[in-house]
Amino acid sequence: MSAAGELLAPSAIDGTGFTVRRAARSSGWLLGFAAALVVLLAFMPALVSHGDTSLLVNVFVLLTISTMWNLLAGYAGLVSIGQQAFIGLGAYSVVVAAINGMEPFTVIPVAAVVCGVISIPVAALVFRTRGGYFAIATWVVASAAQLVISSITSIGGGTGHPVPGLSSLAPGEFANISYWSALAVVVVALAATYLLLRSRLGLVLAAVRDNEDAARAAGTRVTLARGVVFVLAAIGCGAAGALLAVTQLQVEPVAAFSVQWSAEIIFVTLIGGMGTIEGPILGTVIYFVLQQNLAQHGAWYLIIVGTVAVAVAIWFPRGLWGTVTRRLRFEFFPVRYQVVGPRPQDSGSPT
Amino acid sequence: MTWFNAILQGILLGGFYALFACGLSLLFGVMGIINLAHGDFAVIAGYVAVVLVPSTHLPMVLGFLVVVPIFALGGYILQRTLFQSALNRGDPLTILLVTFGLSIITENSLLQAFSANGQSINIGSLIADSINPNNVISISDISLVVLIVAVVVLGTLQLVLSRTSIGRMIRAVADDREAAELVGINHRHVFGIAAAIALATVALAGLASGMITEFAPSTGTSNLLFAFEAVVIGGIGSLWGTLVGGIVLGVAQQIGAQINPAYQILAGHVVFLAVLAVRSRGLFAVREAA
Numbered sequence: 001m002s003a004a005g006e007l008l009a010p011s012a013i014d015g016t017g018f019t020v021r022r023a024a025r026s027s028g029w030l031l032g033f034a035a036a037l038v039v040l041l042a043f044m045p046a047l048v049s050h051g052d053t054s055l056l057v058n059v060f061v062l063l064t065i066s067t068m069w070n071l072l073a074g075y076a077g078l079v080s081i082g083q084q085a086f087i088g089l090g091a092y093s094v095v096v097a098a099i100n101g102m103e104p105f106t107v108i109p110v111a112a113v114v115c116g117v118i119s120i121p122v123a124a125l126v127f128r129t130r131g132g133y134f135a136i137a138t139w140v141v142a143s144a145a146q147l148v149i150s151s152i153t154s155i156g157g158g159t160g161h162p163v164p165g166l167s168s169l170a171p172g173e174f175a176n177i178s179y180w181s182a183l184a185v186v187v188v189a190l191a192a193t194y195l196l197l198r199s200r201l202g203l204v205l206a207a208v209r210d211n212e213d214a215a216r217a218a219g220t221r222v223t224l225a226r227g228v229v230f231v232l233a234a235i236g237c238g239a240a241g242a243l244l245a246v247t248q249l250q251v252e253p254v255a256a257f258s259v260q261w262s263a264e265i266i267f268v269t270l271i272g273g274m275g276t277i278e279g280p281i282l283g284t285v286i287y288f289v290l291q292q293n294l295a296q297h298g299a300w301y302l303i304i305v306g307t308v309a310v311a312v313a314i315w316f317p318r319g320l321w322g323t324v325t326r327r328l329r330f331e332f333f334p335v336r337y338q339v340v341g342p343r344p345q346d347s348g349s350p351t
Numbered sequence: 352m353t354w355f356n357a358i359l360q361g362i363l364l365g366g367f368y369a370l371f372a373c374g375l376s377l378l379f380g381v382m383g384i385i386n387l388a389h390g391d392f393a394v395i396a397g398y399v400a401v402v403l404v405p406s407t408h409l410p411m412v413l414g415f416l417v418v419v420p421i422f423a424l425g426g427y428i429l430q431r432t433l434f435q436s437a438l439n440r441g442d443p444l445t446i447l448l449v450t451f452g453l454s455i456i457t458e459n460s461l462l463q464a465f466s467a468n469g470q471s472i473n474i475g476s477l478i479a480d481s482i483n484p485n486n487v488i489s490i491s492d493i494s495l496v497v498l499i500v501a502v503v504v505l506g507t508l509q510l511v512l513s514r515t516s517i518g519r520m521i522r523a524v525a526d527d528r529e530a531a532e533l534v535g536i537n538h539r540h541v542f543g544i545a546a547a548i549a550l551a552t553v554a555l556a557g558l559a560s561g562m563i564t565e566f567a568p569s570t571g572t573s574n575l576l577f578a579f580e581a582v583v584i585g586g587i588g589s590l591w592g593t594l595v596g597g598i599v600l601g602v603a604q605q606i607g608a609q610i611n612p613a614y615q616i617l618a619g620h621v622v623f624l625a626v627l628a629v630r631s632r633g634l635f636a637v638r639e640a641a
Contacts, residue, residue: 129631133587141624143576144617144624147614308452309455310449310452313437313440313446314433314445317440317442
C-alpha cells in the first residue's frame with residue numbers, strides 16, 4: 001500500500017539517477033486545453049445547426065461506450081462482446097420510468113445506476129469464465145436480455161415503445177437539452193476514467209494488465225478490481241443507452257440490443273488504440289469521418305470499414321494513437337509512469 | 352408424444368449446430384482464434400455452390416465435391432497469410448479484429464454481389480421427403496442426413512486427431528507450440544492444415560444450411576452465436592463434446608419452442624448460462640491447459 005502511495009509522486013530510484021514520474025509537464029497545459037475544448041463544445045448549439053448537434057450526440061454516445069469498453073478490455077483484460085446488454089437496459093429503464101410519469105432527461109443517471117446494479121449478478125455469472133469464453137458468455141447474456149425484454153408486452157414487446165413525456169419541449173429546446181446531456185455523459189465518462197486510472201485501482205489494473213500472476217502474488221485483489229470495472233462500464237453503457245432512448249424518442253429491442261454496437265465499439269477502440277484514453281477518442285473521430293464521407297456508398301462503405309480494421313490490426317497492432325504515443329512518449333491524459341533518465345547536470349544529486 | 356417429437360427435432364437441429372461448430376472448435380482449440388467470420392464463411396459456401404455447381408453438371412446434393420476442396424485450400428492460404436500475420440502479433444485481440452473485419456467485408460461484398468434476397472440450394476424432391484412413423488413425428492430426410500454427416504465428420508476428425516501423425520502434430524502445437532517446434536514440427540504448416548480442415552467443415556455446414564433452409568448475406572451472425580454456444584457447452588478441445596453441446600442446445604431450443612414459440616432461442620441461452628454456472632469449462636472439457 002505504501003509503495004503505491006510513494007509512486008504517486010515522482011520518485012528517485014536509489015543510486016541510479018533515474019526517476020519514475022507520471023505526467024510530463026506539457027500534459028498539464030494539454031489538460032487545460034481539454035477543459036477549454038469542453039467549454040467550447042458546450043457553446044456548440046449556438047454555433048451550429050440542430051442537424052450537426054444531433055450528429056455530435058451520436059459521436060458522444062459512441063465515445064462513451066467505447067471508453068467503457070476500453071476500460072474493460074484494455075485495462076481489466078475483460079473482452080466483452082455484450083455491452084449492448086447495458087445499452088439496451090439503460091434505454092428501457094428510461095422507458096419504464098417515463099411511462100410512470102418521470103421526466104426522461106432527469107432519469108438518465110437513475111438508468112445508469114440501474115444498469116450498475118443489474119451488472120453485479122451478471123458479473124457473478126460471467127466472471128466464472130475467461131478469455132474467449134467470457135466474450136461469448138457476455139454476448140449470450142445480451143441476446144438473452146433482448147429476448148426477455150421483447151417478451152414483455154407492457155413495454156412494447158418486440159416492436160418497441162416510444163418515450164413519453166417529451167412532447168412538451170419545443171424542438172429547438174429538445175435538441176439543445178439532448179446535446180448538453182450527451183456532452184455531460186461523455187465528459188463524466190472520460191473524467192471518471194482518467195481519475196480511475198490515476199487512482200490506486202488504476203495502478204492495480206496496470207499491474208494486472210502487465211502480468212496477472214505477478215499482481216496476484218503481490219497481493220492485489222484482482223477479481224475485485226475487475227468487478228469494479230465491470231460495474232462502472234455497465235453504468236457508463238447504461239447512461240449511453242438512456243441517452244439514445246431520450247434523443248431518439250423511441251426504443252426498439254433489436255436495435256437497442258444489437259451486436260452491431262459491439263462491432264462499432266471494437267472497431268473504434270482498436271483502430272484508435274486500446275489501453276489509452278486517447279485511443280477511443282481518435283477512433284471515434286475516424287469512424288465518423290469515414291461514415292460522413294462514405295455512407296452514401298452503402299455496402300462499399302462497410303467493406304472499407306472492414307478493410308481498415310484488418311489493415312490496422314496487422315500493421316498498427318497498438319492502434320493509431322498507441323503507435324503515435326510510443327514514438328513520441330507523449331500523452332494527453334497522463335496515466336502511465338515513465339522512467340526518466342538522468343540529465344547530465346543533475347546526475348548524482350537525486351531530488 | 353409432442354414432447355418426444357420436440358426432443359427428436361432438437362437432436363436433428365443439434366446435428367446441424369455441431370457441424371457448424373466443429374470448425375469453430377478446431378480454430379479455437381488449436382490456434383486460439385475466435386473466428387467472428389465463421390458464420391459468413393458458411394454463407395460464402397452456399398453462394399459458391401449456387402454459382403459453381405450448375406456449371407459442373409453435378410446434382411446439387413453432390414455440390415460438396417466442388418465446394419469443400421475450394422474451402423480447404425482457401426483455409427490453408429488464409430491461415431498462412433492473414434491469420435498467421437495476426438497471430439504473430441502475439442495479442443489475441445489482433446486476430447479478433449481481423450476476423451471481425453473479414454466478417455464485415457464478407458457480408459457486405461455478398462450484399463453487393465447477390466443482393467439481400469434469401470437463396471437456397473435446390474435439392475429437388477429431397478427437401479420434402481420425410482420419415483413418418485406416426486402422425487405426430489416427422490423426421491425430414493435432409494435433417495437426418497445432416498445429423499449423420501455431423502456424426503461422421505466429428506468421428507473422423509476425432510480419429511484423425513488421435514490416431515494419425517498429422518493429428519498428433521495438431522495436438523502437439525495446440526498444447527505447446529514451442530515444445531512442438533523443438534521436436535521439428537513446423538507449427539505454421541500444421542496451423543494451415545487445421546484451418547483447411549476447419550474451413551472444409553464450415554463449407555459442409557454452409558451447404559447444409561442452404562439445403563435445410565434459406566441463406567442470405569446477413570444470416571451468418573445468428574448461426575455464429577449458436578455455434579459458439581455449442582462449442583462452449585461441450586467444452587473446448589473435445590469434438591464429441593461439441594456434438595453433445597450442439598444436441599443439448601438444439602433440444603433446449605426445441606423444448607423452449609414447444610412451450611412458447613417465442614422462447615426457442617431464449618431457452619437455448621438459459622441452458623448455456625446454466626452450464627456455465629455449473630461447469631464453467633463446459634461439459635466435456637479436456638484437462639486444464641498448463
